[in-house]
Amino acid sequence: xxxxxxxxxxxxxxxxxxxxxxxxxxxxxxxxxxxxxxxxxxxxxxxxxxxxxxxxxxxxxxxxxxxxxxxxxxxxxxxxxxxxxxxxxxxxxxxxxxxxxxxxxxxxxxxxxxxxxxxxxxxxxxxxxxxxxxxxxxxxxxxxxxxxxxxxxxxxxxxxxxxxxxxxxxxxxxxxxxxxxxxxxxxxxxxxxxxxxxxxxxxxxxxxxxxxxxxxxxxxxxxxxxxxxxxxxxxxxxxxxxxxxxxxxxxxxxxxxxxxxxxxxxxxxxxxxxxxxxxxxxxxxxxxxxxxxxxxxxxxxxxxxxxxxxxxxxxxxxxxxxxxxxxxxxxxxxxxxxxxxxxxxxxxxxxxxxxxxxxxxxxxxxxxxxxxxxxxxxxxxxxxxxxxxxxxxxxxxxxxxxxxxxxxxxxxxxxxxxxxxxxxxxxxxxxxxxxxxxxxxxxxxxxxxxxxxxxxxxxxxxxxxxxxxxxxxxxxxxxxxxxxxxxxxxxxxxxxxxxxxxxxxxxxxxxxxxxxxxxxxxxxxxxxxxxxxxxxxxxxxxxxxxxxxxxxxxxxxxxxxxxxxxxxxxxxxxxxxxxxxxxxxxxxxxxxxxxxxxxxxxxxxxxxxxxxxxxxxxxxxxxxxxxxxxxxxxxxxxxxxxxxxxxxxxxxxxxxxxxxxxxxxxxxxxxxxxxxxxxxxxxxxxxxxxxxxxxxxxxxxxxxxxxxxxxxxxxxxxxxxxxxxxxxxxxxxxxx
Ligand code: ADP
Ligand code: ZN
Ligand code: ZN
Numbered sequence: 001x002x003x004x005x006x007x008x009x010x011x012x013x014x015x016x017x018x019x020x021x022x023x024x025x026x027x028x029x030x031x032x033x034x035x036x037x038x039x040x041x042x043x044x045x046x047x048x049x050x051x052x053x054x055x056x057x058x059x060x061x062x063x064x065x066x067x068x069x070x071x072x073x074x075x076x077x078x079x080x081x082x083x084x085x086x087x088x089x090x091x092x093x094x095x096x097x098x099x100x101x102x103x104x105x106x107x108x109x110x111x112x113x114x115x116x117x118x119x120x121x122x123x124x125x126x127x128x129x130x131x132x133x134x135x136x137x138x139x140x141x142x143x144x145x146x147x148x149x150x151x152x153x154x155x156x157x158x159x160x161x162x163x164x165x166x167x168x169x170x171x172x173x174x175x176x177x178x179x180x181x182x183x184x185x186x187x188x189x190x191x192x193x194x195x196x197x198x199x200x201x202x203x204x205x206x207x208x209x210x211x212x213x214x215x216x217x218x219x220x221x222x223x224x225x226x227x228x229x230x231x232x233x234x235x236x237x238x239x240x241x242x243x244x245x246x247x248x249x250x251x252x253x254x255x256x257x258x259x260x261x262x263x264x265x266x267x268x269x270x271x272x273x274x275x276x277x278x279x280x281x282x283x284x285x286x287x288x289x290x291x292x293x294x295x296x297x298x299x300x301x302x303x304x305x306x307x308x309x310x311x312x313x314x315x316x317x318x319x320x321x322x323x324x325x326x327x328x329x330x331x332x333x334x335x336x337x338x339x340x341x342x343x344x345x346x347x348x349x350x351x352x353x354x355x356x357x358x359x360x361x362x363x364x365x366x367x368x369x370x371x372x373x374x375x376x377x378x379x380x381x382x383x384x385x386x387x388x389x390x391x392x393x394x395x396x397x398x399x400x401x402x403x404x405x406x407x408x409x410x411x412x413x414x415x416x417x418x419x420x421x422x423x424x425x426x427x428x429x430x431x432x433x434x435x436x437x438x439x440x441x442x443x444x445x446x447x448x449x450x451x452x453x454x455x456x457x458x459x460x461x462x463x464x465x466x467x468x469x470x471x472x473x474x475x476x477x478x479x480x481x482x483x484x485x486x487x488x489x490x491x492x493x494x495x496x497x498x499x500x501x502x503x504x505x506x507x508x509x510x511x512x513x514x515x516x517x518x519x520x521x522x523x524x525x526x527x528x529x530x531x532x533x534x535x536x537x538x539x540x541x542x543x544x545x546x547x548x549x550x551x552x553x554x555x556x557x558x559x560x561x562x563x564x565x566x567x568x569x570x571x572x573x574x575x576x577x578x579x580x581x582x583x584x585x586x587x588x589x590x591x592x593x594x595x596x597x598x599x600x601x602x603x604x605x606x607x608x609x610x611x612x613x614x615x616x617x618x619x620x621x622x623x624x625x626x627x628x629x630x631x632x633x634x635x636x637x638x639x640x641x642x643x644x645x646x647x648x649x650x651x652x653x654x655x656x657x658x659x660x661x662x663x664x665x666x667x668x669x670x671x672x673x674x675x676x677x678x679x680x681x682x683x684x685x686x687x688x689x690x691x692x693x694x695x696x697x698x699x700x701x702x703x704x705x706x707x708x709x710x711x712x713x714x715x716x717x718x719x720x721x722x723x724x725x726x727x728x729x730x731x732x733x734x735x736x
Contacts, residue, residue, distance in 0.1 A: 003050050004060065006032055006041035009094040009102070013082075013718055016041070017050040020060040027069030031062040031104045040104050042070060042093050044079075066107045068302060074319055077353055085731050086712050087342045095342055096317035100295040107295060114174050115162060116145040121170045134161045134170075141171060149283060149297070153271040198390070200236065204229055207384040208236045211325075211362060214382075217355045221331075221376035222364040224386030225396070225622065226593025230364045232390065234258065234327050235276050237362065241324040242280060242307050254324020254359075255301070258310045259346055261333035262286070263554055265312055266532070273310060285311035285318055313338060313346030316353065323357045326350050330554065331363035331372055332586055334734055343730045347372075366593060366624075367586035370635065371642040373628050397564070397595040397602030399620040401611035411507045412499040417565045417605055418511055424563045425515055425544050429600065431563040432546040433504055434553065434591050438521040439463035440503045441496030444471060444482070448491035459689040464496050465523075466503075476691035499568060505547045512545070520548035553591040564595045566606040573613055576686065577736045578640050585615055585627055592619070639701075641732075644678075645708045648733040649698040649717070650685065653725040656694040662722050663698045669720065670700065675711040677702040686736060693726070697736075 004024055005015040018032050028043045038061060050057055075093070082092040094102050101107070117138065124142075127135050133155045140146055140154065151158040165171045200208065203224075211220055224230045241254045260269065265286045273282055283297035283306040300306040302319035309318055313336050328336070328347050336346040347363065354361035363372050363381070376383040389396070407414040413433075424431045443461040444453040453462040455473035462471035464482065472479040485492045496503065501521045508517055518534060525531040531551075537543050541560050546552060572584035588606070596602020606616060618627035636643045649666055653659045663682040670679045678701040685695035702708035708731075717729060 001054070003047050003057065004030065004043045005045040005047060006030060006060075007044050007090040007093040008032070008034060008039050008041040009091050010034070010039075011088055011091060013088040015044050015089065017052055017057050018060045019054075019057050020063070022063055024060075024063055025069055027071060027075055029064040029067070029069075029101065030060045031064065032060055033058050038104065040064070040094075040102055041090070042075075042097075044075060044089070044093070062104070064104070064106075067101060067299065071319055071321065073356065074317070077349070077356060078317070080352055080356075081342060081344055081349060084709070085342055085344055086717070086729050092342050096314075098295045098298045099291045101298075114145055114147050115141060115151065115171050116174045117141045118170060118172050127170075131161070133157055134165055137161055137165060138170060144279070145174060147281070147283065147296075147300070149270070149293070150274060150281075153267070153274040156267070197235070198229070198232055200232065201229065201386075201388070201390060203386045203388065204233050204236075204390070207233050207386065208240070210382065210384055211237055211360050212240050214360050216358040216360075218360045219351055219354065219375075219381040220360065220362045220384050221368055221372050221381045222362050222384045222386070223368055223373070223376070223624070224364070224366060225389065225624075226366045226590065227389040227391070228366075228386035229390030230329070230366075230386065233386070234329070234362070234364070235273075237325060237327070238277070238308060242277070253307055253322065255304065255306065255320045255322045256308050256324060257315065257318065257320060257326045257350070258308065259316060259326070259328045259336070259350060260310065260312065261330050261554065262312050262335040263551065264330065265310070268535075270310060273308060277308065280307045281305055282308040282310060285309060285315035287312065287314065313344075316344075316346040316349050323353075324359055326354050326359065326361040328361070328363045329365075331365045332367055332369040333554075334583075337734050339735070340728070343728065343733075345732060345734075348732065367589045368628075370582055370628060370631060374632060374642045395596060395601050396622055397592050397604050399592060399604040399606070399616075399622075401616050401620075402605055402607045403609065403611045404607050405609045407607075410511070411503060412567065413504065413507055413565075414607055417607065418508075420563055420603070420605060421508070421545060421565070422512065425512060427562075428541075428560075429562040430538070430541070430543060430546065430558060430560045431565065432548065432552060432558075432561055432591070432594060433508070433565045433567060434548065434550075435499060435501055435504055435567040436549050436587070437463075437498075437500045437568070438502070438523050438549055439472070439474075439500035440466040440506075441500055442498045443496075445495050445497050446486035446489060446491055447493045447495050449486060449489040451486050451488040457690070457692045459687050463500065466496075466506075475687060501547050501549060504567065508545055508547065515544040516542060517545045517547060518543045520546060520552050522549070522551065525551065550587055550591075552594070553587050558594055560600075561594055562596055562600045562602050564591055564602070564604045566591065566604065569606060570608055570610060573610060573615065578635070578638070579734065579736075581615060582631060585619065588615075588619055589622075589624065644701045644703055645705050646702075646731075646733060647700045647708060647712060648730045648736075649700070649727070650695065650730065651697075651722070651725050651727045652685075652690070652693040652695040654693060655724070658725060659694045659696050662720065662725055662727070663696055666715075666717065666720055667698055670698075670711075670715060673711065673714050675702075675714065676707050677711045 001019045003017050004020050005017055008016055024043055026043050029040055030043055031038055032041055078093050078096055082089040124138050136154050137151055222230055238256045241256050270284050283300050285297050301309050304321045309315055328350055331347050338344050351361055375381045402414045402416050421431045441464045444464045453471050455462050455478055457478050458473055458475045460475050462473050465472050469482045470479050471482055501519050505517055505519045538558050569584055572580040592604045595604055614630055651659050651662050667682055680699040682696055682698050685697050
């Protein structure tokens with residue numbers, strides 16, 4: 001009897017054998033008994049015999065036919081991830097699937113998210129004039145069947161209007177299969193127009209040519225300063241690939257996967273690419289979608305209908321049968337790295353995938369990660385540079401430092417910076433004050449006895465939030481009312497120490513009572529719509545001063561912004577995390593890129609006690625290459641990535657002794673193996689206790705990926721007893 005080997009979502013590195021009495025192929029989903037439960041799994045292998053005796057093998061309960069089997073290529077990709085990240089195969093495979101495919105609840109045969117005009121719908125002129133959005137929807141549906149996502153791109157209220165149109169007998173929902181289908185023949189799939197194209201600059205054209213002329217796999221680093229027109233390069237590449245499928249060397253459309261950081265996947269971005277490719281089928285894949293939407297979009301990618309897939313890290317596991325190009329925008333962004341479960345880097349998996357599929361991949365950034373930069377300068381990747389701003393009149397901002405040790409500060413803000421902000425207000429221009437800490441102040445202190453607002457559950461401090469008069473721990477969420485007197489000595493004077501966004505906001509409000517100040521951080525944008533509304537306000541020039549965290553640094557274009565002030569960057573200069581300075585430079589370069597994008601020159605002022613630090617000097621001359629060379633030399637000397645390869649074993653638990661005992665046991669086992677890897681001591685994590693759990697870690701380092709992988713395979717961590725502990729292995733860790 002045929003036997004299938006099934007991947008199940010259980011934390012054991014093995015496949016499970018079941019008998020099956022119908023014909024199945026690999027990649028099919030099956031329902032199987034497991035212990036007293038039943039689970040959905042994926043058939044990884046079909047075999048004739050098993051190591052288990054046949055009586056002990058249970059039969060498959062049901063073979064699910066409601067979606068196409070996963071392709072051999074995707075299974076291979078997932079196997080690679082499981083091996084490389086040393087994470088069990090079952091959870092790896094299952095976590096790549098949309099939630100709906102992980103359950104045995106039948107998925108509806110008719111996805112309900114596409115719309116078409118009803119035959120014989122009345123003429124558009126009979127729609128009331130004031131129904132602007134409804135009219136636009138009808139116009140669009142006249143041209144083609146559209147997905148809900150496409151219609152949403154027209155307006156945020158498209159959903160409501162559709163409901164109205166449905167009830168009024170204009171439109172109806174229809175099946176995904178009615179969307180323009182991928183043709184297996186040879187002709188072009190859909191005549192997409194390529195709207196609003198700019199004539200490319202010479203550098204842009206060279207970048208486009210380099211990628212389109214490469215045969216098969218190639219990894220390109222598109223290093224272009226902010227405003228150099230990287231997006232335009234993407235658009236031209238996408239246009240090319242939608243028409244050519246390099247894999248088969250024939251005309252006929254390919255699929256493009258565009259990976260973006262979490263924070264960038266806003267409706268605008270989707271809307272932007274819709275507007276550039278109005279006739280292409282574009283779907284997005286990210287965690288903000290409903291389960292049904294995600295399944296639907298995933299299936300559109302799987303059937304080849306979707307020509308452009310725009311997504312966050314999880315979309316790197318989308319099925320893409322006609323994949324022609326992968327683009328990773330803001331490739332340095334840490335949100336490409338998953339921080340739990342399968343701790344993959346979507347950028348790195350994307351590179352493996354491009355190689356597997358024999359297609360080019362473009363990594364784009366103004367501030368590439370040192371890893372990618374090193375690979376590009378050493379010849380593993382090809383470097384493509386955009387050195388000028390795309391719009392002729394756009395100039396780079398001037399960058400200057402304000403020496404805080406020689407300035408008068410008002411609650412941490414220098415007089416000079418305040419004056420410059422005042423000048424901008426007078427000129428009707430916008431200023432942005434960047435500080436990477438939310439709340440009012442990072443800690444509250446007793447001026448008498450030195451009491452500090454420690455969190456009772458964590459090794460960190462409770463942050464003062466003055467708005468709602470609370471102390472709040474940003475690690476575990478624990479909160480308290482702000483005490484009126486010192487809990488230790490009863491002294492009545494408690495002093496906020498340091499600055500957060502709220503405090504900067506209130507200093508500015510006191511100084512400029514009439515200014516319109518907008519604070520942008522994860523507190524003020526908790527509501528989904530809020531951030532969207534804020535961006536509109538900024539664009540409508542209804543804001544004079546922006547105060548915000550890194551949320552403001554990324555990929556937004558604020559034309560009226562001419563001044564950026566940076567507060568408190570210094571802690572990153574001497575941090576124990578060797579990547580802190582790299583991150584700070586990238587952030588400051590990104591945030592500087594916000595100033596003076598249109599016709600007005602921008603200015604960046606950085607408050608620091610170390611104005612001569614090379615980081616600021618390189619920033620002043622917009623010299624990423626110089627900075628990267630410096631950092632790389634430092635990293636090489638110190639023996640840090642990208643010159644070595646790392647894996648981090650972490651453990652946490654309520655009992656400190658158990659945590660250290662486990663890690664030391666693992667360390668002893670590692671030492672016994674005598675592999676050519678460096679095994680560090682067990683040390684506390686940078687946050688040594690979080691939510692009452694003690695946390696510690698063990699770092700392993702090797703001079704080659706291969707040596708590291710061989711060691712990790714030999715280590716057999718899964719055989720180490722770790723009861724009651726949360727343990728994880730992180731290959732290529734980003735956080736320390
Ligand atoms: P980046 O993503 O590199 O920061 P963008 O792609 O956002 O830069 O481009 C910056 C601005 O320059 C945009 O307004 C874009 O429309 C414009 N732009 C891009 N390429 C060109 C070009 N070749 N000619 C004129 N303007 C361009
Ligand atoms: Zn006290
Ligand atoms: Zn806490």
